[in-house]
Amino acid sequence: MFDDLRRFDTGPFQGVDWFRQLMDEFFTEGGAADIRAVPRGSYPMINVGRTDDAVRVYVFAAGLSAGDLEVSIQDNVLTVSGKREAVVPETEGEERRTDFRRERYRGAFSRSLALPDGLDVERAEARFRHGVCEVLLPKREELKPRRIEIRAA
Structure with missing residues (x-):
């Protein structure tokens, strides 16, 4: 009945990323916690x-x-x-690495x-x-x- 409202799945971390983004928007209106904060x-x-x-x-x-x-x-x-x-530098001969998340x-x-x-x-x-x-x-x-x-x- 509500299948048309469900989004298609694009990966295992989609739900986590969506929730993190939602929480960031909720707690940091405009992208900053206060007027002295720097951009994320x-x-x-x-x-x-x-x-x-x-x-x-x-x-x-x-x-x-x-x-x-x-x-x-x-x-x-x-x-x-x-x-x-x-x-962790990429070295020659190493398979191409795909990073799912890079915070550093x-x-x-x-x-x-x-x-x-x-x-x-x-x-x-x-x-x-x-x-x-x-x-x-x-x-x-x-x-x-x-x-x-x-x-x-």
Whole structure:
């Protein structure tokens, strides 16, 4: 009776992909969870934090080494770029592999981030450890909070 409403089957993962897409659309109206979110698939992921002394940017680049990343600052914009190779490269003589799903990003990438005013970019430092690149951007001395001593009158 309802056979005409049933879709034809195009593969074993069609239902899972359809459900994932439906859930993504339901929970991320317009493709982003909030106005500060980046588009799905952006690489590498970045966290930014601030203290009284500096702004710290954490770049999550698992599987890369320090030499695979390039960090630059120009016109108050921090740019992280590089290239990520495939983990399992295709070799000669190997049968052509068909990937049903590929979630790990590979290829060239670049992420840019506008920096707040008042940073001393000449003293910026970058450290790489365990797949995380930390970029330290100290604030200029005149913009750091300072304590004013109160004297008795």
